[in-house]
Amino acid sequence: MSDVRPLVIIPTWNEAGHIEAILREIVRDYPQVDVLVVDASSEDGTGRIVERLAKDFPQIHIIYQKEPGKFGEALRMGFKYALEHDYDPVITMDGDQSHSPCYIKDFLQASHKYDLVIGSRYIDGVRVEGWRFRKLLVSKLANMFVSYILVKPIWDFTSGFRCYRRRFLEKINIDEIYNEAYIAQIQLLHLAYQSHFRVKEIPFIYRGTPLAFSKVSQHTRRKTLRYVFKFRAPWWEIFRHLVYLKREYERFVDEYDEFVNPPELKNEGRFEVKDFYEISVGVMAYNEEKNIAKCLYALQRQKLKSGRIKEILVVSSGSTDRTDAIVQQFAQKDARIRLIRQARRMGKASAINEFLKRASGDIVVLESADTIAHEHTVEELIKPFRHPEVGMVGAHPVPVNRKNSFVGFCVHKLWELHHHMALQSPKCGEMVAFRNIVTRIPRYTAVDEAAIEAIISKAGLKLAYASRALVTNKGPETFGDFFKQRRRIASGHRHLKALIGYEVTTLKTSKILKLVWQLQRWTPRETLFMFLLILVEAFARFMGLLDFYIRDKNPFIWDISVTTKDVYILDE
Structure with a gap:
């Protein structure tokens, strides 16, 4: 995509042990891609590491948010920065090395045709390494629950590894993005379907560790399950969708995908x-x-x-x-x-x-x-x-x-x-x-x-x-x-x-x-x-x-x- 300037947004909070490796891999493999780190006032020196690397690599940028725990605020700041500086497309990824930069090329390729590309951990099977079974099961069931309430053919609603086209970001009200991470991801997907933008899931391997500390609190997870109903489909649609529990779900996905992702002209x-x-x-x-x-x-x-x-x-x-x-x-x-x-x-x-x-x-x-x-x-x-x-x-x-x-x-x-x-x-x-x-x-x-x-x-x-x-x-x-x-x-x-x-x-x-x-x-x-x-x-x-x-x-x-x-x- 030589005619556009892609931007990778990485929200960080205490990622000093990971952020340098991620940034060096991106600037090495993707010299045409700029990187924006939105740091939530990390206490472990994450910001200082990024500032040091930015002096050596002009494509690296950093801005700060005042307090941690507001993932949505990081997205809002990053999206506004992207629009102000004419970036397109815009990729979001985690800063803990669970999202490998090797997939950036796949997002850039898919963005030629799609307005929102989701890196999926669950499409065509489970693609998660390093998680305990209980954590994996809870994540999978939560995504299934969201799927049946929103009635959308998506396997991974909460993945933060995504690619957004500029035309989609210009269409939505960025200031209305929720602060909570999972709610924000579900909300953005809902807005894409609501405005009939083209959505696509692509597989990637999520690399976590059994002892990795989740920055999403239990309160936020419970709140997410309640907020899902703000974006629910009509009750008749939900009822119809539940019928597919006994039918061939892949046919529903294929059928729905074909309708909401109309062919290119x-x-x-x-x-x-x-x-x-x-x-x-x-x-x-x-x-x-x-x-x-x-x-x-x-x-x-x-x-x-x-x-x-x-x-x-x-x-x-x-x-x-x-x-x-x-x-x-x-x-x-x-x-x-x-x-x-x-x-x-x-x-x-x-x-x-x-x-x-x-x-x-x-x-x-x-x-x-x-x-x-x-x-x-x-x-x-x-x-x-x-x-x-x-x-x-x-x-x-x-x-x-x-x-x-x-x-x-x-x-x-x-x-x-x-x-x-x-x-x-x-x-x-x-x-x-x-x-x-x-x-x-x-x-x-x-x-x-x-x-x-x-x-x-x-x-x-x-x-x-x-x-x-x-x-x-x-x-x-x-x-x-x-x-x-x-x-x-x-x-x-x-x-x-x-x-x-x-x-x-x-x-x-x-x-x-x-x-x-x-x-x-x-x-x-x-x-x-x-x-x-x-x-x-x-x-x-x-x-x-x-x-x-x-x-x-x-x-x-x-x-x-x-x-x-x-x-x-x-x-x-």
Whole structure:
């Protein structure tokens, strides 16, 4: 990291027997790294040793705090010093040689991608030397307790061997860091997740001694256990997390880590605003022999002025019917069309990631194979990208279901509400376009468009709605399929909101009910159907909540509703 000046902060209190060896190792192995010792008025001459070494090594600095026992104050002083002197990143480590400087290179490397890097004693097993079993057991159990109260996929909450990026320190209120060591470490981790900074644990070996004296009092340890609840997750989240005591915890860690540590953007999120765009279209398919030909034919006949379709990549996710054969027939006649096979069905998000790996256009368009784009749809999707603040555009889905049945009424009413809601607050679905800056989406999400919305919004870009970009789809025709779909979507949205705090506009009940009142046609039949739809939707959302919190069910691979296939295009 030649373009930045790293700083190592070492809080000390009576470390005369260790500090010189640590400092000499750092200046020898890391000449590009500065060191700041924050000494708590040590009585054993620690400060004098550091002052002597600072005369020989200009990269060593020392400041003093007035009294010992306030680890948080040492962090506050060190962080402020780092910000005032333009250091980035900032590493904190102990001064008793339990944290070896040999790991500094690992922190610097990880800080390229992560805003908070934690040196972990417990990830992938126990990595502690020199502790008695009782001390090790208490430490491990305490960290497990914190994990289940905060609901964060971290193995070592109290480790002081860490690396912070400057942008994280600038975001938080440094003056509010608690004085107690363990509370401060937990608080900083909580703040990182709360602000959606990227967090990563890396392993290191903690080298203690059986007779080492802990500077953390028993009173502070008890106080820490009480203060943990200040940073607790919602009680429903805690309950859900406790379910994992009987399940595969590693899956939870993998899933959570993927959501809270979003992927890096392509080209660091930079893009060029053009008058004419190259477009990559991705079609996600699973057993779509009834509709894939219609879908591809509709894409071939798109009329464009703002760009050209460079490639059409069909990702067939474990299809067992004639889908692959039909796509290959199209590919033989149109060089833009390519088939990407997934050997087994792994969910739509996984298929989208396969497409994103290969998409080379300026703009990427995602479409499900059970939809049909009207001939001007892609053009209408591309137009808003003339504005540099727009990052993602949603199409206008139009269902083909008959309206005379209750399920048909429900399908049309929901998409009607979606349309009017999107006119006020853009909500993307069925067919979307976005700037090609997204490397991947979370593979565990069941609401892929909403996950992309979250990534684009986090990048500081706006969503747009192209009301004239019509795409024909077909909703469920049976009540069972309809309820199953609504329940799956409710669970997926709950999953997205709980883990990364992103809420789609259609979850805002008050706005939806206001639109219902404005759009409702008060005939006896439609009034009855609307009342029943509200009950069904409310129950589906309730069951989706239970699926997420109680059953630990995240339907990122969902059962196909066969009644949604065989779409036909409506007249424009």
